Structures are given as C-alpha cells and as structure tokens.
Amino acid sequence: MNIAEQSLRFLVEKWLAPIPTTRLRVVQFGRTGYERRRYVRVEALAASGSHAIFFFRHADGCWCVFPPSIARPALTGQLAA
Template structure:
C-alpha cells in the first residue's frame, strides 16, 4: 500500500464507483521502458462505457494523471 493510502482500489472506487450491478474491470495493463505503470479500467454506465487510465507514481499512489518526468538539473557547489 502506498504511504498516501491512494492504492488502485481507492482510485477506482473514487472515479468509477463500481457496484455489483455495474462492475469495473481492468482491460489493459502497461509498463513503459521507464518502469512506469498504468492500467486502463472500464465500467458500464447508464449512458455508455467509461474508460479511465490510472498511473502509478513513485510514492506508490495511483492517479488519473501521469507522474512528472525527471528533468536534468544543474547543481552548483560553493566551496568556502
């Protein structure tokens, strides 16, 4: 479980609110070359099918937005 408590089950419940009559299911699992994980979960809604991608962040939480990419940084050290 992630330190923030935002596991995949929590995220699916928040965004899709599945019920026994309208369950949600994982339809796609992806892992990129950068070891980023994402899953596509879909659920039947009264007005049609709803699909949402969830992305796993470095802290273990799952969100509907992808994690920020690490960018090059320059560091200056001052010797005194």
C-alpha cells in the same frame, strides 16, 4: 493524504463506480515507454454507457489519474568560500 486514498482500488471506485451496479474491468495494463512506470486502464460499464480512465503508479507507490513527471537532468552548484 491517507495511503488508502491513493490505492488503485480506492481511486477506481472514486472515479468510476458512483453506483453499486456499475461493472468494472481492467482493459489494459503495462508499463510506459522510457521510465517503465506501471499503468492500468479500467473501464466502467453501466446502462448509460461505458467510461475508461488510465491510472498511473508513481515512484512512491501511490496510484494517480495523472502520469508521474519525467526525471529531467538537473544542474546544481556550490559557492566557493
């Protein structure tokens, strides 16, 4: 996927602004609890009503509508020769 297609601006316009007259605003932003990942809540105001979506920043710098997976402990091994 193209990096520009994972930017916050691209995703906000894709998910919330289907028509040019829709007004967009950032309602909330901050960091998640444990891993301190960034999130933004954007609201779209239209004549038909308002909608809001949370966007989450992943470790690779891309924004998505789903939160990043939590790093969990892992166990690896190596066979002895």
